[in-house]
Amino acid sequence: MEDGKNANPLILNPSDLPTRRRRASARQDHSALDVSLAYPAPSFSNDPFARSSSPSSIEESDSDAEDEPIDTQEIYDLIATMSDPEHPITLGSLAVVSLPDIAITPTIPSRPASNLQTVTVLITPTIQHCSLATVIGLGVRVRLEESLPPRFRVDVRIKEGTHSTADEVNKQLADKERVAAALWNPTLQSFIKKMLETCE
Amino acid sequence: MAASPPRPPTTTNPSSPSAPELSLLQVLQSPASGPSRSWQSMPHPDPATPLLASASADKSVNIWSLRDFSLISTINGGHKRSVRTVAWKDFGQSKSSKSTKKERKPVVLGTGSFDANVGIWIWNDDRRWARFREQEKAYGGGNGPLQAQTGEPGQQHPNTTTRGDNVGAEADADVEIDMTRDPDEEDEEWHFSTLLTGPDSEIKSIEFSPPHYSANLLATCSRDKSVWIWEEVEPEEWETIAVLSEHTGDVKCVSWCAGALRGNGRQRTKGGKSGGEVFGQADGDDDVEMEDTHTNTQSNGAGAGTYADHDDPSSEQVVLGSRELLATGSYDDTIRLWRDVEEEGDWICVGVIDSHKGTVWDVKWEGHINYTQLDLSQTPPSFQDADAVLAEFEADWSPRLVSCSDDLTVRVWRRELSEAEKARKAQSRPLLGAAPTGFAGTRLPSVIRPPSSLEHWVEDARLPQVHVRSVYAVDWSRRTGLVVSCGGDGTIAVYKEVKVEDTDGAQPHVDDMVMNGTTGTGAGPGTATGYADPQLPYKLHKMKWTVVAQIEAAHDEYEINHVCWAVRGDRGRRFAGEEVIVSTGDEGNVRIWTLPDHLAVAVESGL
DSSP states (O other), X not given: OGGGOOSSOOOOOGGGSOOOXXXXXXXXXXXXXXXXXXXXXXXXXXXXXXXXXXXXXXHHHOTTTTTSOOOHHHHHHHHHTSBOTTSSSBTTTTTSSOGGGEEEXXXXXXXXXXOOEEEEEEEOOSSTTOTTHHHHHHHHHHHHHHHSOTTEEEEXXXXXTSOTTHHHHHHHHHOHHHHHHHTTOHHHHHHHHHHHTTOO | OOSSOOOXXXXXXXXXXXSOBOEEEEEEOOOSSSOOOEEEEEEOSXXXXXXXXXXXXXXXXXXXXXXTOOEEEEEOSSOSSOEEEEEEOOOOOOOOGGGTTSOOOOOEEEEEETTSOEEEEXXXXXXXXXXXXXXXXXXXXXXXXXXXXXXXXXXXXXXOOOOSOOGGGXXXXXXXXXXXXXXXXXXXXXXXXXXXXXXXXXXXXXXXXXXTSSSOEEEEEETTSOEEEEEEEETTEEEEXXXXXXXXXXXXXXXXXXXXXXXXXXXXXXXXXXXXXXXXXXXXXXXXXXXXXXXXXXXXXXXXXXXXXXXXXXXXXXXXXXXXXXXXXXXXXXXXXXXXXXXXXXXXXXXXXXXXXXXXXXXXXXXXXXXXXXXXXXXXXXXXXXXXXXHHHHXXXXXOEEEEEXXXXXXXXXXXXXXXXXXXXXXXXXXXXXXXXXXXXXXXXXXXXXXXTOOEXXXXXXXXXXXXXOEEEEEEOTTTOOEEEEETTSOEEEEEEEXXXXXXHSSOOXXXXXXXXXXXXXXXXXXXXXXXXXXXXXXXOOEEEEEEEEESSTTTXXXXXXXXXXXXXXXXOSSXXXXXXXXXXXXXXXXXXXXXXHHHHHHHTTO
């Protein structure tokens, strides 16, 4: 466990992970979409942090989007398949992300007419001093911002009490400008690309 | 340092539903092929050059016309990463038509990028530029006969990226063309003049100093926690004169104190009446005259400089409250103030404001004197005395700061003079003799008096809270005094400082902690400019901030990264000097907004 790395993490059995059986047609649509969401997006070299407002976003291409609003399970499916940068294991299996730690709330509760929604994801690093917590959080934020329609605001934070420098990490993850700038960094880019390799 | 500021759980905002909406005037579509974030848009400071520059994440800068909203050019190839920030060099406002023979000022743009570099660009296309100015003059509302220019047709500019323009047919006798320039450079519409390198990481904000400073300065800031000050020692030759590194987090914004024009750029009406209508309406765009001569700012306290147009003595403009002072906001949650204390290049931090509970995204200086604050109801009736009161008020006027933050607040800050400074000021009131002498400043043991260069800044007001996500930008209109803010919630809000009516203002604000969401502290703890401060030879109304207009989902579902005021330049403007709001969003577009009719008229008449 030196250098903030966890050599022997607890791994959940894939069959224990939360899933949902969906209508075959919807499921099909969704997996086909996931391919188009695979990182990096075509526009990546120009603007690593561009929001996808095009048909690649789930909601707009789903014909029955109104019937099926995006829920926490769907958010979970988007990020649980990402892999840990230091293990070839998914974030779901490592319980870095878990369904109960995902919330979707109205962004502006005092204005019911607004369709903005905030997705909050609390991540649980495998160990208290995990040196890669910021990178994992960054990857989760990027994955969601790339995949979700622009009306979603994404907040990724470290779950309370699970990391020694959580405040510092949280502040960085909340800073849109730092996130945008970080994605120009080739080292970080390759980290994130690796994390997204396991996403279909 | 709260890492995760409470997001939505704020209480409802009582002022928002009733505030009238802004009207969308124009959408400037980003020419990028796909969605690409735009970070910031800045109008040229001279309304006679109605250009708007937009910084784009796709490494380019778009230049728009604020006259017809067309895309004039796109600057590519200068930066290797996103352009985060743009700034125009301010040479002062151009002369009115009668002084067309005066030398022409270049159009200079600065760009700051995530590639850690700052670029300085000069609009290279003399002919196009000259014709642009001619059109401006023609449009300018009959400020003189349009002189038909005849002359030899100019050289062709075959490779400019200019759109829809017959450049070669342009004729101008008035403009000298620099024939010594390298012919290759002629091909570039925007000449890359200078590359400033040095900071270790992304540039977040840049700003050129105001034209009346004693030197041409440029402030830049970066994620490496530093603020750099550069001086243009020779034309197009910049030197680093200071690297300021007291911030403990990346520095998000820089802003130079520019003071305000006496009368806020409007013509002064003799014998001011009661209320706020001390100044009449401006009669045109070109009533503001400034020269490049600079003033000597006093080393401590507000300096005042006079800018006289020698062609027309009646249009003298005076800058009040200007100091060569830089404000910066940071990821470390603080605002810092910097000054060259000895005026020998010895820049130090002279003030720290540390009350924000999150990243300070933007900070701007007040550039408008709120004359409505002055209570003239009980002054003697003679004009002489009214003028003297006004003179005292103006002499005391000192710009405040407005800042916005990740903590979701927009706050106004005011400098509090030390007891010694107040005493000095009281003794220097020859006109009214109203200030008591023997002031209490002597009670303070000299050992605990701060060195005179250090400044004490306090919270003056907290604006009504509108935003529920990070507040990314704020701007304080120099013409109307209105404040505008925007943020991640997609809302644009406009605030106005107004008098507290006697009914709700009778009670002094003892408890400045109570802010119920609509009223700031008005006059906060120990407000030097207090309501009935016996030290002052004039009376001030108690003031509060109120939301006067707003628009939700201003960029549809996208976040808004920047908002600012610009002088309206299109043919639909309602009156000379009207201002519009320019907002810049994550989808890459720029939107132009107008105020509701009644509000636009009210603020223009100084009400």
